[in-house]
Amino acid sequence: MEATTQVNNSRIARMATNALFFICGVSFASWASRIPDIKEKLHLSDAALGSVLFAMPVGSLSALPLAGILIDKFGSRKIAVFATIFYFVSMPLLGMAGTSWQVVFSLFLFGFGSDLLNISMNVQAVGIEKINKKSIMSSFHAIFSLGFMLGAAVGGIVAKEDITPFVHLSVCGAFDFLIGLLTFRFLLSHDHKPDEPQPLFAMPDKSLIILGIICFCGMLCEGAMADWSVLYYKDVLNQPGGFVTAGFTAFSVMMVTGRVAGDWMMAKLGLKNILLLNCSLVAVGMTTALVLKIPVLVVIGFGITGLGLSTIVPLIYSEAGHSKTMAAGVALAAISTVGIFGFLIGPVIIGYISEFTSLRFALSILIILGLTGAFLTRKVSNS
Known part of the structure; x- marks a missing residue:
């Protein structure tokens, strides 16, 4: 009852x-x-x-x-x-x-x-x-x-x-x-806490650190896409004004689509497999968008990237919130700090690299970040 x-x-x-x-x-x-x-x-x-x-x-x-x-x-x-x-x-x-x-x-x-x-x-x-x-x-x-x-x-x-x-x-x-x-009055009155009392300040365990790095990679990619995808479509591809947001729109729509399906995918694949899929999609999507300089393929590539990034942060937040070594609020704050730093520094990094090379070359960092995230998922325990 x-x-x-x-x-x-x-x-x-x-x-x-x-x-x-x-x-x-x-x-x-x-x-x-x-x-x-x-x-x-x-x-x-x-x-x-x-x-x-x-x-x-x-x-x-x-x-x-x-x-x-x-x-x-x-x-x-x-x-x-x-x-x-x-x-x-x-x-x-x-x-x-x-x-x-x-x-x-x-x-x-x-x-x-x-x-x-x-x-x-x-x-x-x-x-x-x-x-x-x-x-x-x-x-x-x-x-x-x-x-x-x-x-x-x-x-x-x-x-x-x-x-x-x-x-x-x-x-x-x-x-x-x-x-x-x-x-x-409708929210939960008691928060989930570990079985044993935990200190407010504690060193995150190895699994939380790995998840934090993957979150950093994901949010750096999100920040870069938010600030530079429209400019890439406009300046690099020389597309007319009415179409410059096509790539970012595809990215945004697929972000929502991925999140809607994310819980079902988590139940079917588990955390480790879905993070591997997500990070791989980021690498594939950005490779498609940057190597094949055809407008429709850039839109498709940005859409694949959005699908890949869609559930990285939500699923890592969920896993951090269930930490056995830190209170949920403390663990989520730690993960968020690392993730937001990535979100903030991403556009800056892209801007500086683009200044000395090209925007196309600068955005290729997102491919490396996707592959890095995929590599790190080997050390994530499945759930």
Whole structure:
């Protein structure tokens, strides 16, 4: 009877956690959709804008060391709702910012809150997996991707309708906070913890370190694709303006598709095999896109790359959350720190290498990263 009640509660908690993943995706895309307006409003150069935007990852990285400690002490349910307060405050501030420093301050708050929510909602997802005794992490990240796509679409529409960033982002922030309040009572009240009490600060075991390196490779590839795939399609292939996003669109759609199917694939193949498949697809996809300079094949190659990257992070998050040597929040914060560093440094590395060689050569690093990830999966235990 108790097991049945737990499963029923986990179904409700799963819906509530899905809502958190959804607003996280919507919020990030909503802000991203208004960057051109804010750049124009503040008369920022590309270099100045790049410096301003760096405040968000700084905020994210600042939150990660605290996230595990706060979640271990107060529980992921409370921290998830607390994180939405940062959205409620920072998004209107972003919309009304009149100087670069105001944007920097607001972006820092936004990044800080985003990663508090990121870690806490993933801890909730791990707890739900534990109750259901199966991997469902990929489906949560699919909801994030769907929220991101919807947020980007709505952002484009409201921008065309001349709705100000302040109104747009204020409504989004209020919506986030409302969802946080509504979902609070439905989230799991107790987080999954190892059988034996674990210290807040501990050296990750070998398997967690390996997963962290694979996560770093995957997120470095994601960051590089997000920032450089459109430019490659436009400049290297000399395609007309209306088609420059074709490759990135294929990449994004296949990311969502892979995440939707990810839980089923995990049940069929196990962690080790699916990570090997994922990393191999990244290498094959990027080889196709870079070697065969035919537009349609580049689109196909980018799509294969998106499919390969789709479930690397969700499945590694799931495995880290079930760590037997670290509390779920601490383990997820550790993995996220490594992964986000890869996401941030990837575009920079590609830019520098491209400056001295070519963008085509620089993006070939993604092939090496895919092969590196595939090689490291030999040391991952199957689950």
